[in-house]
Amino acid sequence: MPRVKTEQKRRAILDASARVFSKHGFHASTVAQIAEDEGIGLGTFYRYFDSKLDVFHAVIDEVMAEVAVVLAPESASASTTLDEYRAQVERIGRGLFDAFQQNRALARLLFVEAPGISQELNEKLKATVTFFGIATQAYLENGITRGFLRKDLDVEVTALLVNSMVFEGVRQLAANEAPAELARWTKAITALMFEGVRA
Amino acid sequence: MPRVKTEQKRRAILDASARVFSKHGFHASTVAQIAEDEGIGLGTFYRYFDSKLDVFHAVIDEVMAEVAVVLAPESASASTTLDEYRAQVERIGRGLFDAFQQNRALARLLFVEAPGISQELNEKLKATVTFFGIATQAYLENGITRGFLRKDLDVEVTALLVNSMVFEGVRQLAANEAPAELARWTKAITALMFEGVRA
Amino acid sequence: MPRVKTEQKRRAILDASARVFSKHGFHASTVAQIAEDEGIGLGTFYRYFDSKLDVFHAVIDEVMAEVAVVLAPESASASTTLDEYRAQVERIGRGLFDAFQQNRALARLLFVEAPGISQELNEKLKATVTFFGIATQAYLENGITRGFLRKDLDVEVTALLVNSMVFEGVRQLAANEAPAELARWTKAITALMFEGVRA
Amino acid sequence: MPRVKTEQKRRAILDASARVFSKHGFHASTVAQIAEDEGIGLGTFYRYFDSKLDVFHAVIDEVMAEVAVVLAPESASASTTLDEYRAQVERIGRGLFDAFQQNRALARLLFVEAPGISQELNEKLKATVTFFGIATQAYLENGITRGFLRKDLDVEVTALLVNSMVFEGVRQLAANEAPAELARWTKAITALMFEGVRA
DNA sequence: GATGAATGAGTTTTCATTCAT
DNA sequence: TATGAATGAAAACTCATTCAT
Numbered sequence: 001m002p003r004v005k006t007e008q009k010r011r012a013i014l015d016a017s018a019r020v021f022s023k024h025g026f027h028a029s030t031v032a033q034i035a036e037d038e039g040i041g042l043g044t045f046y047r048y049f050d051s052k053l054d055v056f057h058a059v060i061d062e063v064m065a066e067v068a069v070v071l072a073p074e075s076a077s078a079s080t081t082l083d084e085y086r087a088q089v090e091r092i093g094r095g096l097f098d099a100f101q102q103n104r105a106l107a108r109l110l111f112v113e114a115p116g117i118s119q120e121l122n123e124k125l126k127a128t129v130t131f132f133g134i135a136t137q138a139y140l141e142n143g144i145t146r147g148f149l150r151k152d153l154d155v156e157v158t159a160l161l162v163n164s165m166v167f168e169g170v171r172q173l174a175a176n177e178a179p180a181e182l183a184r185w186t187k188a189i190t191a192l193m194f195e196g197v198r199a
Numbered sequence: 200m201p202r203v204k205t206e207q208k209r210r211a212i213l214d215a216s217a218r219v220f221s222k223h224g225f226h227a228s229t230v231a232q233i234a235e236d237e238g239i240g241l242g243t244f245y246r247y248f249d250s251k252l253d254v255f256h257a258v259i260d261e262v263m264a265e266v267a268v269v270l271a272p273e274s275a276s277a278s279t280t281l282d283e284y285r286a287q288v289e290r291i292g293r294g295l296f297d298a299f300q301q302n303r304a305l306a307r308l309l310f311v312e313a314p315g316i317s318q319e320l321n322e323k324l325k326a327t328v329t330f331f332g333i334a335t336q337a338y339l340e341n342g343i344t345r346g347f348l349r350k351d352l353d354v355e356v357t358a359l360l361v362n363s364m365v366f367e368g369v370r371q372l373a374a375n376e377a378p379a380e381l382a383r384w385t386k387a388i389t390a391l392m393f394e395g396v397r398a
Numbered sequence: 399m400p401r402v403k404t405e406q407k408r409r410a411i412l413d414a415s416a417r418v419f420s421k422h423g424f425h426a427s428t429v430a431q432i433a434e435d436e437g438i439g440l441g442t443f444y445r446y447f448d449s450k451l452d453v454f455h456a457v458i459d460e461v462m463a464e465v466a467v468v469l470a471p472e473s474a475s476a477s478t479t480l481d482e483y484r485a486q487v488e489r490i491g492r493g494l495f496d497a498f499q500q501n502r503a504l505a506r507l508l509f510v511e512a513p514g515i516s517q518e519l520n521e522k523l524k525a526t527v528t529f530f531g532i533a534t535q536a537y538l539e540n541g542i543t544r545g546f547l548r549k550d551l552d553v554e555v556t557a558l559l560v561n562s563m564v565f566e567g568v569r570q571l572a573a574n575e576a577p578a579e580l581a582r583w584t585k586a587i588t589a590l591m592f593e594g595v596r597a
Numbered sequence: 598m599p600r601v602k603t604e605q606k607r608r609a610i611l612d613a614s615a616r617v618f619s620k621h622g623f624h625a626s627t628v629a630q631i632a633e634d635e636g637i638g639l640g641t642f643y644r645y646f647d648s649k650l651d652v653f654h655a656v657i658d659e660v661m662a663e664v665a666v667v668l669a670p671e672s673a674s675a676s677t678t679l680d681e682y683r684a685q686v687e688r689i690g691r692g693l694f695d696a697f698q699q700n701r702a703l704a705r706l707l708f709v710e711a712p713g714i715s716q717e718l719n720e721k722l723k724a725t726v727t728f729f730g731i732a733t734q735a736y737l738e739n740g741i742t743r744g745f746l747r748k749d750l751d752v753e754v755t756a757l758l759v760n761s762m763v764f765e766g767v768r769q770l771a772a773n774e775a776p777a778e779l780a781r782w783t784k785a786i787t788a789l790m791f792e793g794v795r796a
Numbered sequence: 797g798a799t800g801a802a803t804g805a806g807t808t809t810t811c812a813t814t815c816a817t
Numbered sequence: 818t819a820t821g822a823a824t825g826a827a828a829a830c831t832c833a834t835t836c837a838t
Contacts, residue, residue: 005801025315027226031828032829041802043832044803046829047801052829082398116315140396147398148398149397149398150394153396154390157383157387158390160371161364161367161391164366165363168360168366187353188353189360191352191357192361192392193391193396195397196394197349197357198281198347198348199281199348229811239820240821241813241822242815242820245813245814246818246819250812251812423713428832430832438799439798440801440834442797442800444835445798449834450832450834509712510712513708513710514622514709541794547794547796548794548795548796550788552781552785552788555781555782556789558765559765562764562765563761565761566757566764582751582754583754586751586754586755589749589750589755590759590790590793591789592793593793593795595737595746596679596747597744597746627807637823638824639808639809639824639825639826640809640811640824640825640826643809643810649807
């Protein structure tokens with residue numbers, strides 16, 4: 001009855017699910033494993049979640065929410081100069097890296113496990129990528145308007161490319177045993193993005 | 200007896216597997232479906248492949264081999280000027296896009312299905328990404344040596360970033376119903392890579 | 399504490415059970431549904447009944463008691479002539495029809511759901527049929543003694559047959575959306591019973 | 598591949614199912630029990646039937662088919678006199694009794710288990726009862742036309758009543774350990790039907 | 797007395813793999 | 818060599834019942 005207790009327990013099961021899914025992947029994980037990991041009975045799991053897929057969705061939503069927290073405070077039109085924008089990109093990148101650094105297993109779930117589970121989940125993932133693309137696009141458009149970014153930029157595709165570099169960093173972070181060197185990655189990304197590769 | 204016939208049949212089963220896996224994904228596909236798709240008996244499948252996972256590995260190897268075919272003729276030290284390198288990057292990118300354009304379902308298998316199937320497969324995938332990274336790294340190092348790329352480039356990370364942009368393009372290609380506009384992508388990638396975003 | 403209150407509540411749960419069982423059948427009904435229908439907690443149910451089977455037995459007993467009420471005032475030896483007996487049969491039949499007409503769902507429980515639930519319940523049902531048979535047999539024996547029924551009647555079997563016709567009427571009543579035409583049934587039953595079919 | 602073998606095996610599983618269902622009832626029976634009874638693996642069951650409900654339907658269909666065999670050779674218009682009709686009724690009744698006597702468990706399935714399993718099954722059962730009613734009605738109408746049955750008979754309801762008496766006999770047959778005395782039942786039924794109860 | 801969260805035994809069903817023909 | 822019938826381990830999910838509050 002105490003709503004708080006109930007919410008706490010749901011939360012605990014959610015965390016246990018994230019742990020188990022991270023370790024074995026969605027298909028190799030069983031509800032029994034989750035229940036055991038959390039130290040509850042099998043039936044108890046089903047009091048809080050409808051199915052294994054249901055809890056997986058909840059886990060992914062959770063991860064996405066954490067990412068949103070990082071991006072929320074940033075404004076697309078805040079930067080008025082190239083240097084300010086560069087600093088902003090570094091800040092956002094570092095924030096994402098930090099968020100996933102905290103829980104590298106979650107990144108694995110989002111980027112490795114989630115795709116290919118269900119049609120519905122794929123739609124959600126795709127929508128998120130699109131959403132991030134649009135957000136980054138707004139940043140680029142602001143830069144062009146302010147005059148500190150190239151006018152002939154293909155903002156739509158470039159936004160996706162920029163994001164893909166950041167995602168790749170997170171992926172590497174998730175995949176490697178040794179935590180990737182964040183500084184190198186943020187630096188390399190901004191260097192490539194702002195200066196390009198040419199001498 | 201005729202080794203050729205046997206090899207042909209193995210090949211046919213491999214193709215059928217790729218078809219079925221592409222359509223339903225690894226877990227939702229059954230060996231029975233593959234056998235039926237190819238018009239053979241269930242037991243016959245096991246005369247050519249050890250298991251469902253075995254044939255999936257073979258399918259992925261096949262996809263990777265096709266990619267290798269695109270990259271093989273290119274030499275890391277062939278470019279002596281920035282323009283030549285730029286042309287080379289465009290050529291490689293276009294080659295990859297074309298290869299997957301031919302069979303978009305295969306890209307889905309590689310980027311969406313393959314991760315999260317098995318530990319072993321993941322190692323292989325990771326190794327391939329690393330291998331591609333090392334290859335691209337060689338290109339970058341050649342550019343620095345020749346003097347047409349920046350000396351302070353973090354070649355290791357930058358190589359992965361460049362590759363990630365190309366992969367993202369392929370992923371988009373695989374995900375979207377309407378074939379992505381290749382020209383835009385190759386142009387945007389090289390623009391970002393060589394000029395950066397700044398005005 | 400107040401015994402009356404307790405009895406009332408037990409009664410309310412019993413009614414709720416009858417409603418739920420009538421709607422979904424025994425196996426498809428859950429104790430949780432009964433509790434919710436009555437607006438009580440799940441645990442409260444078990445303060446008044448030992449088990450799901452227990453309450454089902456109680457429901458069936460209830461239905462049987464209602465039937466008994468119809469039959470109670472009738473006396474096996476009351477009729478002294480064929481016409482009186484015929485009137486009595488019509489009265490009894492009409493009473494039963496009316497009782498189940500009131501609550502057709504109960505008839506369904508008794509004739510459709512109850513058999514095949516448990517051995518014990520089946521025994522009880524069988525005992526009831528036997529009991530009714532014996533009752534009817536008494537009526538027939540009275541008729542023979544009084545001389546208005548055939549001497550060579552197989553009273554035991556004939557009693558069961560007469561009853562089966564009435565039961566069939568109730569069954570039809572329970573099964574059909576449109577309430578069966580009582581008058582036709584009582585008339586047809588007495589006609590067949592007293593005149594037979596021959597011209 | 599040998600269709601015959603396959604059909605035989607399906608038959609064997611069907612028989613095993615009938616045995617198990619007869620013994621424990623539908624709900625208390627498990628597919629595992631059926632498989633064990635037949636001495637096959639659990640999976641083998643599912644090669645021949647889609648589900649537990651599927652095989653139950655098949656069993657009921659089987660029983661109905663056996664009943665049809667008894668009734669098939671009889672013609673509604675064959676009897677031209679009361680005596681002939683009476684003989685025909687006795688023959689049909691005895692045939693049904695015999696059919697179920699052979700396998701009393703099947704009668705239990707049909708009359709005790711089948712109702713209340715599923716909506717679809719109930720429809721089928723009801724349709725069958727209606728069908729039998731129509732058949733008997735044809736016999737009665739023939740008798741009226743020929744002039745050996747009463748003109749004022751409510752043929753529709755009376756047909757159902759006559760059938761209900763026969764069904765009741767079968768039910769008794771199914772319920773009692775000691776095989777009911779067929780002769781008494783057929784005699785009592787025809788006596789009640791043709792002569793009625795009055796002296 | 798009332799409650800409802802917790803439980804786990806029990807069932808159905810799927811499907812990769814084997815092996816006798 | 819080809820086949821497909823047989824298999825059973827494995828997993829998701831339900832729900833009657835208990836008991837601590």
